[in-house]
Amino acid sequence: MDEPAIYNEKTLKLKALRVRRDILEMTAAAGSGHPGGSLSSVEILVTLYNGILKYNPTKPNMEDRDRMIFCKCHITPAIYSILARSGYFDPATLLTFRKLGSDLQGHPSRFHPKGIEMSGGSLGQNLSIAVGVALGLKTQRKPNRVYGLSSEGDLQEGQSWEAIMSAAHYHLDNLILFVDYNKYQIDGYVEKVMGVHPLDKKFEAFNWHTLVVEDGHNFKQLHDAISKALTFKDRPTVIICNTIKGKGISFMENQAGWHGRAPTRDELILALKELDNEEASINSSN
């Protein structure tokens, strides 16, 4: 919300735990959904919505807001959680996720809930949307920034590279793209399914400013990268974040199987217990 852009690691870690609980509870309640890639994106989202993005949940369409465009739209549990926890809507509705008549569709619609700029779900498409938004803002000489959240799966789509090519061509330095690089996709380990390595060299070759965050779950590293990206001119910036699919839940980490399956009741209890322990350890540290 309108919290000052101060960097407080402990607060951010607790917020990340809150989002992780939501992800698990939402997918368990729905009996479907995508916990793996949601969990890997948590620190990126918590960072963005706590002091980086310019937004106002009570005026979701305010003219000078930054635009957050989700390219990996299957991570709706993480997206809806961060929006609700940032004040866009009542977190109580999170448990309607994927149910008939709910605002919280399996993949997001731009008409609901508040805070969603663009519908999505078909990979490869929304990076182009982000480019279009950045181009539109730049053409109208507006200072707003565009942030995108992609993944290496999203970058397997050919269209993504058309978008990347055009963003550099039009010098869209108002665009910062995050890649949640968690190394797993539905069919398994990315380098076995369809290798994308080396992503940083690919972006460099496409004339982007390229930053790599070694640990995409480390708030300090994410903040440092963003601070640097905000100084870059003339070309768009990608921040490739090395993350862990299923991060935070021991039995979900680095398991492709958790891409698109919900935890059972028993698994949910186990997972929440791990998060309780994590919370206790954060609170006991200084």
Next chain:
Amino acid sequence: MQREMLLTRQGWADALIELGEKDKRIVVLDADLAKSTLTCQFQEKFPDRFFDMGIAEQNMINVAGGLSLTGMIPFVTTYGVFVSGRAWEQIRTSICYGKLNVKLGGAHGGISVGPDGATHQALEEIAVMRVLPNMTVIVPTDYYETKKAVLAAAAINGPVYIRFGREKVPVVTTKDTPFEIGKAIIMKKGKDVSIIACGVMVAEALDAAEELNKQGIDAEVINLHTIKPIDRDTILTSVKKTGRVVTAEEHQLAGGMGSAVTEILAQEFPVPVAMVGIHDTFGESGQPRELMEKYGITSKEIIAQALKVIARKK
């Protein structure tokens, strides 16, 4: 009948310039075909509001979507096969599901594209565009109607697909003919058979009606420029009077304008129908007129089908 011949794509380009002068929100995107689609004329006048996206149509469609999210009104064009085919899912999921205010211009529609051959002769756009919720589909008949369709598309909020052609085509409307999206135009009144056509086939239908008249058959000719939303009332009023229908389009018969008409007739007022169009085949290289004759989309075929449909219901 001798008629003035003009380019429909010039109607597209002229309307874009007219819009661009009045409204700074108008932007134009092309995929390395600006000289062919004539958007180069807009580019020359408004270089800051023209974006060449290179040969990357899927990206172009969604970049247009992104531009629309910032309040701009993008008009996107390339050849019809590439807009409606290569970028179909982008149009479906981003543009139509998102109800984005993006206007699509499909150039080089139909077999009359000529020597470029089958790969470039779009014959499926009506079918694949009209199946999409929230989409408006317009196939204007001539230069003036194309211009009016573009102006009308800019005035509504939401996706619109406009098909135009490569060749000069007969002018059958005037600068002053009223144009309203979703409102078909009765080009000639008649009582014996309703000929419902769009695009270049409207001129063919008028020629056919003139010829049929010599044989004592009084045909009504309807210019169904908007395929979606379809003008159900004008169609049903005409058909209730004539009791027989010939549809004519420069498009595959499956899923096209004729199919749209028969979907209404089958459910609300079944009568004998004959359909003129492309019979489940690809085109080939040749001169436009040669191709229209070979593939059976001329006034001659409309006349033959009208006579058949009249014989079916005396």
